[in-house]
Amino acid sequence: MHGLLALTHREVVRVLKLWSQTIAAPVVSSFLFILVFGLSLGSRIKQVDGVDYEIFIVPGLVTMAMIQAAYANNSATVFQARFDRYLNDILASPMRSWEINLGLTLGGVVRALLIGVSLLLLSLPVTGVPIHEPLVLIVAVALALTLFSSLGVVVGIYAESWDHAGFVNNIVILPLTFLGGVFYSVDLLPEPWRELSHANPIFYIVQAVRYGFLGTSDVSVVLALGVTAVLAAVMVAWSSWLFRTGHKLKP
Structure with missing residues (x-):
């Protein structure tokens, strides 16, 4: 396990050394969303599904910040490792394929967790967001980070x-996040946009995390966790297959 620990340590230290970019910047930008949308629109929208608007948007914004960080960190570190030929040294080591995959993945997980916890601590005195179902919240966050890290x-x-790498984030992940019910309840949408929202995979992640915080969601929490778990399993299997076979990694 020394190789796994060393690789994980390298990825985590990389995140911490660049903390102003990897942690502080996403936390500040997401917290500004809470201040601008929550406090300014909260006086007009008042409540959504019986929850104060400034509280309602916190779970979605925490989710958005975490999944973007997990994806951005791992896509950048793996691409740079390939570009600098550093990954070739790792592949030539006696480490098993799953150890390499896990070691490269954990850096994004740690970064996302640090962002999520920091954003929650900043939001608590401003919004007083509760955590009604901590076990559901832990499972939802774990599945979401597994999915987007992979x-x-x-x-x-x-x-x-x-x-x-930037194209997938800007053209796929970010639009789907905004359309996944971060700032609104999907039940308020007219037809056919309500049904189309249910085809958005990020919608289920947001709902699962929101249920963990607020105890309410637009769909069954079992369905939300189930969809997220299936997607996470598919993505883990894909990344594991790439390292096991060396596809796109070995000449």
């Missing part, structure tokens, strides 16, 4: 340039 690894392996 997605970042997969994209980092397939990417041919920095633009490719």
Whole structure:
């Protein structure tokens, strides 16, 4: 396990050394969303599903910040490791494929957790957001980070340039996050947008995390966790297959 610990340590230290970019910047930008949307629109919207608006948006914004950080960290670190040929040294080591995959993945998980906890601590005195179902919240966050950390690894392996990694985040993840019910309840949407929202995978992640915080969601929490778990399993299997076979990694 020395190789796994060393690789994980390297990825975590990389995140901590660049804390102003990797942690502080996402926390500040997400907290500004809470201040601008929550406190300014809260006086007009008042409540959503019986919850004060400034509290309602916190779970979605925490989710958005964490999944983006997990994806961005791992896609960047894997692509840079390929670009600098550093990954070749890891692949040539006696480490098992799952150890390499896990070691590269954990850096994004640690970064996302630090962002999520920091954002929650800042939000508590401003909004007083509760945590009604802590066990559901832990499971939802674990599944979400597994999904997007593995997605970042997969994209980092397939990417041919920095633009490719950024394209997935800016054109796929970010729009789906905003359309996933972060700032509103999907039940308020007219037809057919309500049904189309249920085809958005990030919608289920947001609902699962929101249920953990507020005890309420637009769909069954079992369905939300089930969809997220299936997607996470598929992405983990994909990244594991890439490292096991060496596809796109070995000449």
